[in-house]
Amino acid sequence: xxxxxxxxxxxxxxxxxxxxxxxxxxxxxxxxxxxxxxxxxxxxxxxxxxxxxxxxxxxxxxxxxxxxxxxxxxxxxxxxxxxxxxxxxxxxxxxxxxxxxxxxxxxxxxxxxxxxxxxxxxxxxxxxxxxxxxxxxxxxxxxxxxxxxxxxxxxxxxxxxxxxxxxxxxxxxxxxxxxxxxxxxxxxxxxxxxxxxxxxxxxxxxxxxxxxxxxxxxxxxxxxxxxxxxxxxxxxxxxxxxxxxxxxxxxxxxxxxxxxxxxxxxxxxxxxxxxxxxxxxxxxxxxxxxxxxxxxxxxxxxxxxxxxxxxxxxxxxxxxxxxxxxxxxxxxxxxxxxxxxxxxxxxxxxxxxxxxxxxxxxxxxxxxxxxxxxxxxxxxxxxxxxxxxxxxxxxxxxxxxxxxxxxxxxxxxxxxxxxxxxxxxxxxxxxxxxxxxxxxxxxxxxxxxxxxx
Numbered sequence: 485x486x487x488x489x490x491x492x493x494x495x496x497x498x499x500x501x502x503x504x505x506x507x508x509x510x511x512x513x514x515x516x517x518x519x520x521x522x523x524x525x526x527x528x529x530x531x532x533x534x535x536x537x538x539x540x541x542x543x544x545x546x547x548x549x550x551x552x553x554x555x556x557x558x559x560x561x562x563x564x565x566x567x568x569x570x571x572x573x574x575x576x577x578x579x580x581x582x583x584x585x586x587x588x589x590x591x592x593x594x595x596x597x598x599x600x601x602x603x604x605x606x607x608x609x610x611x612x613x614x615x616x617x618x619x620x621x622x623x624x625x626x627x628x629x630x631x632x633x634x635x636x637x638x639x640x641x642x643x644x645x646x647x648x649x650x651x652x653x654x655x656x657x658x659x660x661x662x663x664x665x666x667x668x669x670x671x672x673x674x675x676x677x678x679x680x681x682x683x684x685x686x687x688x689x690x691x692x693x694x695x696x697x698x699x700x701x702x703x704x705x706x707x708x709x710x711x712x713x714x715x716x717x718x719x720x721x722x723x724x725x726x727x728x729x730x731x732x733x734x735x736x737x738x739x740x741x742x743x744x745x746x747x748x749x750x751x752x753x754x755x756x757x758x759x760x761x762x763x764x765x766x767x768x769x770x771x772x773x774x775x776x777x778x779x780x781x782x783x784x785x786x787x788x789x790x791x792x793x794x795x796x797x798x799x800x801x802x803x804x805x806x807x808x809x810x811x812x813x814x815x816x817x818x819x820x821x822x823x824x825x826x827x828x829x830x831x832x833x834x835x836x837x838x839x840x841x842x843x844x845x846x847x848x849x850x851x852x853x854x855x856x857x858x859x860x861x862x863x864x865x866x867x868x869x870x871x872x873x874x875x876x877x878x879x880x881x882x883x884x885x886x887x888x889x890x891x892x893x894x895x896x897x898x899x900x901x902x903x904x905x906x907x908x909x910x911x912x913x914x915x916x917x918x919x920x921x922x923x924x925x926x927x928x929x930x931x932x933x934x935x936x937x
Contacts, residue, residue, distance in 0.1 A: 556787040715744060734866065
C-alpha cells in the first residue's frame, strides 16, 4: 500500500484541537524547518508522498460568525503550499510532493507555468490535487457573487484541466529544446506551438512558456466523490483521495469510478485510491487505548463542529454541543443535516456525538497487527494507499514509522525501497514518467502545428 502524509500549512487541519497537545509542533507551520525535517523523516522511512491540503477561503459561519476559525487556528492562517514545494524538493530525492490548487484561484496559463516549473525543480516528483472549492467565502474572494453551483464547478474544472493539458502536453514537442551552443539554436521554433484555446471561460493563445519537465503533467489527484466528482475523476484522476467510513463504503466508490474510467477507454489500474485515515499505535491494545484517550482530551468539539458543518454551509447557531441534532433548526441544508443524523449510530445523536463519530470513523486504534489486519480489509475494498491524517506533527508519523511500518513490511504492505524515476513511475508499474496514452490529455500530443512563420 502506498503511504502518504496528509498535511496542511496551517495549525489546525482535520483533528481540531490537537495543536494544544504537548507533543504537537504543527503550530510552527510557518517555520520551513518543520517541513524540511518532516519530509526527510518521511523519505528515510520510504513514504511515497507528502500531500498538502489547501483552502482559499473560510468555512461557513458557526454560531453566527467566523470568530471560531481564528480562535481555533482552524485553517487560518494558512500558507500557500505550492510555494513550499521547491524547498522540500531540495532536501529530498525520492518523496512525491503533492499540493492542492483550486480551479478558482489561478488562471490555467499561470498554473501550468507554476506546475511545470515545480516539476523541473523537483526532478519530476510533483502531484496536483484538483479541487473546485466548495466554500462560499472562497468564491467571493475571487470576485464571484457566491458559491458557483456544484455541477457547474465541475464543468468549469473540465475546461480548466483541458487548457492545462494543452499547455503541458501539446505546446512543446519533446525535442524542441535543443540548447545547441555550436549551432546557436536554443529551441526549435517549428516544434513549439500555440494552442489557440477558445472556451466558455478561457481564451488562451499560448505557447506554454516552460519546456517539458520529466513528467510534463504532475500526477493528477482528485478528491470529489459526488456523482459529478466521480465522473470527473474517472476522466482525469490518476489517484482519488477519499474519506470513507468503512471498507464497504470505500468499495462502492472504487468500483464506481473504475467502471466509469473503463467506459472512457481507461483501465481499472489507471486510477489509484487513497483513503484518509489516522492511526493510534500501541504495543498492546490497552496502550493504544490510553494514547487515544490522551488525544481525545485535546479534541475541540466546537472546532470539529465548525469544520464539519461549516463545510456544508450549515450554521449551528448558538446551540450547545449536547443539543440533539433533530432539535436543530436550519434555514438551509436540512437534507444534508438529516443525512448526518442518519449516519450516526445510537438513535438520538447530539452535536458532540456527531463530531466525535466523525473523528472516530477516520481512526484506527490498536496494535500493529490489529491495524495491519484492518488495512488488508481496506486493500480488499480497492484501496491502494493511505493518506495518513496526523494528531500531532511530527509525532504521528514517527509513531507509524516505529510502530506500524515493520508489521506492514513483514506482510508486504509497504515498500522497503524506492523505485527509480519520477513520482508517476514510482506509483505505476508501466515504466513511463508521462501520462499514459489512455488519459484524455494524451490527445493533445502532436495536435498543434502553429509554429512561427
